[in-house]
Structure formats: C-alpha cells, structure tokens
Amino acid sequence: MTVGDIKAAVDAGNRVHWVNSGYVVTRDDLGQYLITFTRNGSAIGLTSRDGTCLNGEPDEFFTSESAEVCHEVF
Structure with a gap:
C-alpha cells in the first residue's frame, strides 16, 4: 500500500495494519497518522517527518476486518 492508499483507507473507516x-x-485529533501497537499504546508516525517515506515497507501494510483485532488502541 502507498501512503495515499493507507491514509484513504483509514479516512474511510477501514482498519489498516502494519506487519501483523x-x-x-x-x-489522531491533530490529523497525524500513527502506527500504534495495540497492547501498550506505543506509537510512531506513519511516515518520516517529510510525510512521504513510510516507516515500513509498502507491502507490510494491509487492511482487515475490525473483528480480527483483539486489543483496543489506548
């Protein structure tokens, strides 16, 4: 997935995951896209500061049904 694909999917209400x-x-409320680890709430930005380079490989991002996630984001 590209940065644009990921942002569009999140904005459309789809659940997007990275790696697992x-x-x-x-x-977030400031409009920042974050990759959040659901078990402890730790987060990093979706991209580098310039907003173009993903913090992960494009093929590591995927969408799923929200029922697959067992933990809430805090």
Whole structure:
C-alpha cells in the first residue's frame, strides 16, 4: 500500500495494519497518522517527518476486518 492508499483507507473507516494485527494505523485529533501497537499504546508516525517515506515497507501494510483485532488502541 502507498501512503495515499493507507491514509484513504483509514479516512474511510477501514482498519489498516502494519506487519501483523497488533499494529494499527490510526489518525489522531491533530490529523497525524500513527502506527500504534495495540497492547501498550506505543506509537510512531506513519511516515518520516517529510510525510512521504513510510516507516515500513509498502507491502507490510494491509487492511482487515475490525473483528480480527483483539486489543483496543489506548
């Protein structure tokens, strides 16, 4: 998935994961896209500061049904 694909999917209400279902891409109240580890709430930005380089490989991101995730994002 590209940065644009990921942001569009999150904005459309789809659940986007990175590497496994324990990592969820979210958008916070400031409009920042974050990769959050659901077990402890630790997060990093979806991209580098320039907003173009993903913090992960494009093929590591995927969408899923929200029922697959067992942990809430805090």
